Amino acid sequence: MRNIKLTIEYDGSRYQGWTRLGKDESNNTISNKIIEVLKRMTDEYTIELNCGCRTEVGVHAYAQIANFKIDSEMDVQDIKHYLNRYLPMDIAIIDVEEMPERFHAQLNATSKTYVYRMTIDDVPSVFDRKYIYHCYKIPDKKLMQQAAMLLIGKHDFKNFSSAKKSKSTVREIYEIEVYGDTEEMQILIHADDFLHNMARLLIGTLLDIGLGNRMKEDIEDIFAGIQNPSAPCDPKGLYLQEITY
Template structure:
């Protein structure tokens, strides 16, 4: 049996995340759309594993997934078939055979998310669907000061909406805040993220940038003395990369 690795990009605007089970179960998910086409292509009841379960409205530049199949189709034939029948807002960037032991979720070592926000005076009519617009320029020095308090290994329970998890400790390797005068990008690289953790962190950083919170509030959130800010608008959030080394 072959093990097929997919690298996928998608516009998450109209989907209920990568997958949605339990109380809010939905078939309108990225994974379900891909599975429907794979099952039609292989005539097999396959299971699809992913590197990161992106949330409702979040996009991806480099999602990774894998499935096992007996199909004899060549890699390029699989890619062409998937891209022919998938919705136009989901694209398979690459297809490759990988060793049997590769598992997109279990083998992931770290994940990188990027948040895009426009800081120009006038919001772009072409980018507004995929970037958050700041109607005033945030204090990025204050945001960077707060970002330094977030890096390292911490218990991020208070920066997430997780309900049941064995451990809520995660390690953030770095948070970069960059701007070119028109767009600000916040890049978060961590070993893993709890549910809504990256959006809650960005929402809190933005509030600090807008002056409604202070950098030292990060410590207060960790301690439980304050709540994190509301999660940021998902339209500016992208899964940039899942790393396996």
């Protein structure tokens, strides 16, 4: 069996995330669209597609990583061309590479980076409205940076997640950057891994602090379970930027 690695870019606007299982199971997912084309390409009925990071409903990706195993001897460039020919236009295969047998997109990942884009201009762009969150008030960048410092390091992030079951909720955030100019602000979060909805809840809370709706000290109370995090940020501004191995 050959082990094939994909680097994927996608617009998550019209999909139910990377995959949707359980009571909310859906075929309208990024992974299902790719698997459908892979089955047609290889004539193999069962294909398991592993991803580096399961993005949620409406979240986009600049560089999602996935891998699958096939018997086909098809050249990697031919695989790339076939997938891009038959996939929807909002899913693109940037790169295809043959990997050692033991490579696994999720299990071998060492860190993941999300970036959140928001416009703070007076008038939201008509052309960017589906891909950048518009903030009608300018958040206090310095206050958000101070709050972000309380999140960096190894913590139990169970209260910053909507996951009902998880073996461990301890994660380590290596870096949070809040930067921007007079038109656009961005929040970058680099961590060893993310729990379900963790990135959106962290960003939503940081935004509320920046807008003066809550105090930066609330971060410690959320960790302690005394307060709840803010509502998750709008997914349209969130992008999976990088997965490292």
